[in-house]
Structures are given as structure tokens and as C-alpha cells.
Amino acid sequence: MGKKAEFARSRFKEVRQKREERMQRSRTERDRRHGIDKSDRKIDKVVVQRPLPTKAQQELLLAQFAQASRLVAPSTDMCILMRHYANVSEETEQKSEPTKVVTTSAPSTKPTTRKRKRAEEDEEAPAADAAFLDTAADALLQTQNTPAVIEEAAVSGKDGENTVDDDEDTMTVLQDILQDDSGRRVVATLLASLNAVHSSKCEAVAKAVLEQFEENEHLPQHHVACRVMSALVQFGSDRTRQGVLNLLRQRSTTIEGVERLLSDRHTAGTIEQLLKNYTRPTAAWLCEVLSLSTPDASSSAAEAGSKKKKGAKQRDAATEETASGERITTEKLMELVNGPVSSQVLLQLLHTDASRELLKRLPIAELLRSKRGTVFLTQLLTLTASVASSEGDEGREAEAVALFSDVLERLGNNLGEMAIDKRANFVVQALIQLLPVMGPQSTKQLERLERELGGAAGISALVTHGNGVHVILSLIDAVLKLPSESPVEGLAEKIVTRHNIMDLLYHKHGSLVVRRLMPLISRKASKVGRLLQGMVEQNFSNLVYTEAGNLVVTTYLTALGKSGASLLAQKLAGGDDLLSMCRSPYASHVVFTLFELVDPTTHTLLCNALKAHVLSLSTHVNGRFIVEKMIAASRDVRETVSRQFLSLAQERGTQHVLCTLLARMDARGKQACVEKTIMPNLTALATHQCSSIVLQKLMQAEPTVLSAVRQRLLASPLVRSDLAQNFFGKFVVQIAQQPEEVQHQ
Incomplete structure (x- = not known):
């Protein structure tokens, strides 16, 4: 495969990776807006780490540095070693800093002979790490003047009779390493590691590499060597960076x-x-x-x-x-x-x-016609707002006002159309972020912005638009940051009225605006706050069962605080709707929020109301999240679930309930569960489709379970062999074989 094909393949891989990352960010942002939390709900990926090379292998790598750095497996070993030594050195520095502070603040009058010996022992490991990195740096420096032709002839066992003696076309071994994909990883990792341990060799290595770029005019634009040039900037000194800048200047x-x-x-x-x-x-x-x-x-x-x-x-x-x-x-x-x-x-x-x-x-009009131009303008406005808010002086406020006025004038009457455009609405949002940093001019500029958006009619139209709603949300956030309460009240009255509030509560876009205005219910003088509170309480039983309404109720409970949420939970505990809410895909989020907000007395009241339905809720796709909250608070619920551990483990989706159960047990109860329930049924749990996932999650979350499984597999090779040959059991064996430091990361 040629270099062009290799470059094209790497480019396609990069484009595909960026597209997947962009889609993942979009999904994460959408889940955040809808209140869905998917963090820490999956089994951690089992990664079999490459072991560190032995002393003999390290010596061989250093002795054959030029060849090893251009081969895939040896270069990977060298990179792992360098990162390991750099991490060890950083950890040693972090541990030594508190010791130095304590020693300086409280000097001891006792003899320090034994302490000196311990310090010398602690310094041996970092010294060995630095010695390996320095030796690797010396090996790299030896390749800067070695011609690649002679080096290849020496490897193949030929004499130099047929080599062409042309100084202009002679490539050094270091240049060949820089153009090799494995070699550039070694050089970049070496620079990063030397910089991490503050080695004096870092400057020499950076200088030698920079000289290769200066001698060969094709290296800076080489698709592999260019990454080493970026590493020089990242990990080199200012002198090295100036050299790279001078090279680009030429x-x-x-x-x-x-x-x-x-x-x-x-x-x-x-x-x-x-x-x-x-x-x-x-x-x-x-x-x-x-x-x-x-x-x-x-x-x-x-x-x-x-x-x-x-x-x-x-x-x-x-x-x-x-x-x-x-x-x-x-x-x-x-x-x-x-x-x-x-x-x-x-x-x-x-x-x-x-x-x-x-x-x-x-020209702003030209920027708005393209996607990259829109991103450029949005970034410019966002950075100006962040800098002005961080510094906060009068000069920055005046600069924000001038920028706001300039952009608004150059946009003309197109602000309303931009607010509903799929790209230009981000520019309007960035422009709105300048309002809180304008100081006394913010109220005046807010009125001007509202007029450009079309007044009350234009703002109401944006509330229910898929793109325009985000402009309104940014406007509400900006107005809430203003010191005065009158601007946010005036804006809320333009958005929410008695005629449209019911439509907004059930609308997928309008509900976002209502949720953002919920802090107003804590203001006694707010008319919009009283209107929102009355309508939510009046339609509570209907809102909790809808996709948009349950999020409105959840935000409403958060705004009420502990006392208000507890009063509402007490009413639900005495009624018949609590169980159906726990099983609903939407209302269950409301119950989950109640468990997080209420006081301990109301928490116990909710647990007692649902205690008889714990087992059925544990296997329900929505109710199991409620059971996790009950396990954390009620000992009776924990005993009920632990008695049905095996049957629950064989049900789909119960791994988080059982992990929460063991996490909330004391040491005695946890040990009893491991010895009497898990270990006697280890093979059955590990080879079942659902209980295998439960066991894997428990091993990753609980050191007690992991230690017991390891001891059982070591004591019974036959059990280990049977599990390793099973499709589900092999994952249990892989987790048990992982190093302990990897398990706790």
C-alpha cells in the first residue's frame, strides 16, 4: 500500500470518528435536555493491558533503538514504558510535595537517620525512571548524524560498495524515524515523558529534532512528521517554539x-x-x-x-x-x-x-451564508462575552456594548429570520450572551433586542419554533443574570399569558421555556410565577403522564425545594396513584425526583407505601429505578431484595438494583451475601445470560466480590476452565484476571 492510500485511509478513519463523536454529543445533549442520565449505567469495557517489558527486554530495546522505534510491537513497548515512567515520576512529585510542606512547617528535633534512609529508598525508583528516559534520549541523539543507507546496509549484512555517496540525497536515521508512523509515536512520547520528568535531555532532543526539520524542507509538510512538529510545540521550551515559528516564517x-x-x-x-x-x-x-x-x-x-x-x-x-x-x-x-x-x-x-x-x-452577511462562517461569528461573540464576564472592568463593558451595537446594526432587520434559521440562531444566542456583561447599558440594549425580534408577537412565535426556542432560552438565561428583577418579569409576561399557558405546558418546545421560567415561583411579587404554580398544581395528575409535562413537574418540584416537595409527596403517599406513577415511563421520573428532594420523614413514608410492591417494581423497566432509591433508605427493603437475590439476578436489567443493594449493606451483611448466596451459585450466575451481567457489574463495583471470585477460580482450575469456555462466563474470567490497579481506576 502506497503513502497516498495510507493517508486516504487514515483520513477516512478520522472523518468517521469525528462524525460518531458529533452524533454522540448530540445524543448526550438531547438526553440532558430531557433529563435522562445514562452515566455509569453500563458495564465497564474489559481492556487487556499490555504488560511492561522486563529488564532484559528494556536493554534490548535501547540497544536496538533505531530498529525498534520503526517496528509496531517494539515501538508500542517503548511508548508504554515511557508513559509508565513519566506517570511514576509525577506521582512521586505529588507525594513529595505534602511531605516537604509538613517538614518545613514543623521541623523535628529528633535524629533523622532513619528518615534519610527512607527518602533515599524513595528516590531510587524515580532515578531509575529518569535513567531509562535519558538513555533513550541519548540513543535518539545518536541517530541524527547516521545515514539511513549505511544503517540499512549494516542491518542486511552488506558492505557499502554499492551505496551512492551523495550528501544531498542522504537521509539520516532520525529523519527516517520521523517519517515512520511508529517512529513518530516514539519521538512524541519521548518528548512528552522528558518534559513530564523535567529532564535536561528534553531540550537537546527537541533541538536535534528541530534541526532535522530545518535541513529537510519536505519534513514540515510530511503527513507523519508534521505530528512530531506539533509535539515540539507542545512539549518544547520557548526557544524551540520560536525555532518552529521561524521555520514557518521562512x-x-x-x-x-x-x-x-x-x-x-x-x-x-x-x-x-x-x-x-x-x-x-x-x-x-x-x-x-x-x-x-x-x-x-x-x-x-x-x-x-x-x-x-x-x-x-x-x-x-x-x-x-x-x-x-x-x-x-x-x-x-x-x-x-x-x-x-x-x-x-x-x-x-x-x-x-x-x-x-x-x-x-x-462582512457579516457573507459569514452567515456558510456553516463555517456562522461558527466563526458565533465563536467570536461567545469569546468576547466570556472574557468580559471574567474580567468585568469598564473597558470590557464598553467593548461588549460597542460589539453588540456594531453587529446589531450590520445585521439590519434580519434578526427575526436568523432566530429561526438552523445555523444563524447560534449567532443570535451568542449575541444575547453579551447582555449580562454590559453593566448599566444591559436594560437599554435588551429593549432594543426585543424590538429587533418583533416585540411580544415575534417572541411568542419563537417559543414554539424548533430553532427559535433556543434563542428564547438563551434570552431568559441572560435576563436572569441581570441584577434587576423587572426585565425578567417583563419578558415572562410577553411569553406566558393565561391564554397560552396550557398549550405551552404540553408543547415539546414551549415546555422548555416554562421550565426555564420556574425560578419565578419563588418570587412572591411575580405574577407569572403565581400563574405557573397554580396551573401546574391544577393539572398535576395529567402532566406527570406526558412526555413534556413530567419534565415540567420535575423542574417545578426542584424550584419548590424540600418543604414544598415533601408536602406534595405526603399527598401522593396517601393516594392510589403512586404505584401507577412508578410504572409509568414519564411519571416515574417525578417519583424519582421526589425521593431525592423530600425530607427523611417523608422519605420513610414513601418507602412504606411502596414496600409491598418492591419485588414487582425491581423487575419493571421503570420501577427498578425507584427501588434503587428505596434500597438506599430502608433496611426492610434491603432484606426483602436480598432474600430474592438469585431470582432477581436472572431477570433482565436488575444489575443496578443488586449493585445498589450490596453497596448499601454493611460489611457483615455484604460478607454473608457473598458467602451464602453468590459463591455457592457462582457457575450458575456466571453462565446465565442475565445473571452474568449482574456478576460482572458486582465484580467491578465491589472489591469483596472480586476477591472472592478470584480465590474461587484460583482454587478450582476446573471451574475456571468451564467458565472460560462459556460465552457469558468468559467475561467473568477476564475481569478476574485484570490487575487490581486497573479495577479501581
């Missing part, structure tokens, strides 16, 4: 060169890392080549120039050549914003002071 003496660097996916990643780790000089360079005049850019360039004369000469030469050419046009900037690669660099550039200059140069 390739951007013209506007076409700048566009090529920003649009090339191999060099763009390095520029992004420079903006993150070496911000001011990199931002000054980009502002210079993109014709963005900012005051901080010139000062940063002057400071960087005073540190290094050679870098200053290169910058002056680049400036002269760029100035002699054309000034980059707005059309070129728009192409960079809409580019799939260059857009990521410009998004990172927005974290600097060049953001306002970029907004002045770019």
Missing part, C-alpha cells in the same frame, strides 16, 4: 505562502499548537501576514525580536517581502474562514486581540 514570505500554510492540514495543526502554547509571538506573526493591524501584535513582535536577533532578521525580511506584495484581500480572508483546515486556525486566532480586527474586515 515559508510564508508571500501571501500565497501564507495561504498554503494555513490551508495545508499538515502545517495548520502546528500553527494551532503555536497559538495555544506560544500565543503572543504567533498571533503577532499571523496579524502581520494577514494584514491585521492590532496594537498588541506590534508590541509582541518587538518583544520577541529583542530576545533573539536571528529571529528578528528573519521577521524583517518576511515583512519586507510581504509588504512588497499585495495586501491580503477580504475575499482571501473569506476563503480562509470557509476553508476546512484554515478555519480551525482562525478560530484559534479569535482567542487573541485580533478578533475585533477580523470582524471589521469580514
